[in-house]
Amino acid sequence: MQVDAIDRVIKNAIEVMESSKYQIFEICENVRSERDSLYKELQQVMEEASEAIKQVDRLELEYRRTRIRLTEVSRDFHKFREEDIRIAYEAATQLQLQLTIFREKENHLKLRRNDLQKRIKNVDKQVERAETLVSQMNVVLEYLSGDLNQVTRILESAKNRQLLGLKIILAQEDERKRIAREIHDGLAQTMANVVLRTEIAERMLVKNEYEMVREELIELKGQVRGGLEEVRKIIFNLRPMALDDLGLVPTLRKFTQDFEEKTKIRTQLDLIGREVRLPSGMEVAIYRLVQEAFSNCYKHAEASYIQLEVQFQEAQVVIIVRDNGIGFSTDNMEAVYSMGVHFGLLGMRERLELLEGKMDIESAKGVGTKIIMEIPLSAKNREE
Structure with a gap:
């Protein structure tokens, strides 16, 4: 009777865990879809930011030319008609307005890019937690789905505890290898972001926006330093070189x-x-x-x-x-x-x-x- 009762409990536990596992799997898939959408949106924002930078560069060049033209007609007004002065002034004003609009667009895209990167990082953590839960539940289900007599013998036999401990150790080492692979993938994405932000800073240098370049480099340095410190700590914990x-x-x-x-x-x-x-x-x-x-x-x-x-x-x-x-x-x-x-x-x-x-x-x-x-x-x- 005790064996039958344990069998019923185990079967009920298996049913509940199977149902919960598929629910977690669905949540994980939904989060993955959200992550893919965020990645696409981030790529689009990066492309728009690159195009905005090009437009700003072009408008700044044209604006400098119109300013030079306006200075010429204003200085030598006796050589030019009033209509020429008006046209030069309106062209300079129009280009200044367009330049302001595209600069605002560039700043907005940078803020949007940073927000998307934070959201992607949080979503990645949710995916990792969901995958860990599914993996743990699969391990438990594997033991519970075995022969009841075998489970009883494992619980009662001290000799099999060493085998269980060995499986735990191997699972821990496999988990460390998985974490090491994820660090490699995450670090590659971080370096891609560093390259992008470096290109932005380089473009700002061309435009002589030294204050914005300084702020961008300070933020970039902090990001690289923090990432490097975290990677070193994790690598040391995984395998002290x-x-x-x-x-x-x-x-x-x-x-x-x-x-x-x-x-x-x-x-x-x-x-x-x-x-x-x-x-x-x-x-x-x-x-x-x-x-x-x-x-x-x-x-x-x-x-x-x-x-x-x-x-x-x-x-x-x-x-x-x-x-x-x-x-x-x-x-x-x-x-x-x-x-x-x-x-x-x-x-x-x-x-x-x-x-x-x-x-x-x-x-x-x-x-x-x-x-x-x-x-x-x-x-x-x-x-x-």
Whole structure:
């Protein structure tokens, strides 16, 4: 009877999630259509802005010529008829009016362009969130749609938890690759915008509108600087290049410094033993373990101080993370893992098991937490 009840619950959950998934998919498609429309409108605005700039350049040239003509007939009025002076004056006035109109149109198109770019950025974020939700629901549906007995065995069997953890790790790495591709695509669009705005500034220089050029360049510089800073941070989080260039300890030192600056939590890094270079994959895994441990402290421990200790021993690397936070009970960690209270710790344990290592946690309420991670080193894997 219990199995039948679980089966009914799972079937109902599948039906609800399938319906919700298609609704989210429809929303995602509508947002994509809106994004395509915005892109077309942006392209049209850019073309109109380019045409307006050309018209302004042409009118300014003609206006200068008519001003020169008006000056000539006004200065030598005895050589010209009154009708010639009137015609020169009306031509100059008409061109000045047209020039003012096209300048206003150019400024309006620039404002419209900036507004469309902001809207496209917001729509892209909505598409990304919708795609993430659909992906997550597909993962859940894949498990729920399986054989009920198999689901029950997975929930009851601790041996299969390592396989589940490995799938989580692989999914995380796939997600990082996807984000890296999106950064590349987004950066290309940003650079295209930079090229366009640079051309506009160049045209303004030709027209001697130095104040507008200065404002445009200031805004352009801020956009490029902000984008570059964000790209560097994301790239470092995805794959710290300092690991390949400097090694594990300098990269961890920079990570703790950045962590302290961002969270205002005091950090300390202690190195025991002589540092040796490890295989690239192992250094990345250790960095991710430290990153996850610090993230857990920040989210849950309410700590004001975190100490990271890295020990290079003959046969293993030992990573110890201590904090002075609120702590928690470790009487039954398996129950804690199975209830899903600490997914971060579960992910760390799974990573360590893949490295044939182990993790011990010492904690109690009100006394902080100490995480000890031991990673064995075989002689063939050590790089002197």
